[in-house]
Amino acid sequence: MKSKSGKIFSLLASLLFSANAFAASEEKLDHDNSILSVFVQPSISFISFEERKYFQEAIDTIYYGFRAEAVTSAETLNVAKQDFQKVNFCFPITAGIQWQFMEDQFLSAGIGFIYDNESVVLTDRRSGTHSYEYTLQGIPLFLEYRLALPKNFITLSTGGLFSIAVRWYWVLPGTEIYTTWGYLGAETPLLGAGFGVSVGYLFASWKNFKLYGDIGFNSISVKSDKKFSDIVPNGPEEKAKWNLGGIQLQIRGSFGFWNKPEPKDDEDDDDDDDGDKKPKIKFIDDTKKDSVKVDSVNVAAQDSAKIDTSVVRDTSATKDSIGIADSRKTAVQDSTAAQDSSSAAQDSAKIDTSVVQDSVGTALGNAPKNTPAPQDAPKKSADPANVKSKGD
DSSP: HHHHHHHHHHHEEEEEHHHHHHHHHHHOOOSOEEEEEEEEEEEEEEOTTHHHHHHHHHHHHHHHHHHHHHHHHHHHHHOOOOOOSSSSOOEEEEEEEEEETTEEEEEEEEEEEEEEEEEEEOOOTSSSSEEEEEEEEOEEEEEEEEEEETTTTOOOHHHHHHHEEEEEEEOEEEEEEEEEEEEEOOOTTOOOSEEEEEEEEEEETTTTEEEEEEEEEEEEEEEEEEEEGSTTTTSSSSSEEOOEEEEEEEEEEEEEEEEEOOOOOOGGGGGGGGHHHHHHHHOTTTTTTSSSOOOOOHHHHHHHHHHHHHHHHHHHHHHHHHHHHHHHHHHHHHHHHHHHHHHHHHHHHHHHHHHHHHHHHHHHSSOOOSSSSOSSSSSSGGOOHHHHHHOO
């Protein structure tokens, strides 16, 4: 029995570790979108069964009887015993259906099965073995209310949908204790047999499958018309009562077969293609005194645009000033060239005038004396002496 329990515990521990490793790569959920879902819930439970001491006392009595029967020391050495476990450790399993009647609020109905078998072996003086055992069995029916707390109230770094659950239990026929010495059946009251409370969170999900981890405490108190003396030697003579609850760690795997529609792409804030959307630009009217608040991104974009515009304006102004300077330089050069050409023209005119004068003088010197002088000629040219000297 010990090796079997160890294997089951190792299996559950491996499942929990692999689920946590799987959940590390999954995105946390804000809500459970399932409306109706079914679940299976394996658990590890430490049953608060204090009446185990009656069975241990019975084993001790049998052991001392075997030792009293031993005649020799060798027979006394043959007598041996095992003790019952001081903790009733078992693995209940539960299945049920869950309904989300409001967002993050769930009602569940389920049925479970509790089974805990404890056995020991005693050896008598002749090395004969004797087995003794008792078994706790329970079939609880429960209703559960679960509330998922909002993220702004509490958040977990290793999971999401932190929730609190409360339950109310009933027991069905089949809840009993049977031992090597007898059988004890429990009553099934209509008002119920106990309560439970737990806290947990969603630590893994894949499509419509979800894994919740819970830890809590429950109390399932039952009683019988029979006495413990009917099922264990030297047991109490009053009516038997015991508890099948205790500290419990559970993993709930659920599958949603009726789910809420998934949010549309335009309502999903976590889409990967948000970067492809064009940014919204707001234009601000400076004439209005009461201006609205502008997004920092838009302000930055406008400042950048203003800076670019100012740079362009400065560049244009620089180019214009350079163009004006060039045009002024060109105008000065053209003016200088015009002055040079004007001076050259004047010099040419002077040269041409002197040439004309020389030609006229020569012509007058060779002309007859009684020939009248031209009207345009200077008066001094009428003097024969001057004409003669020029002719010479």
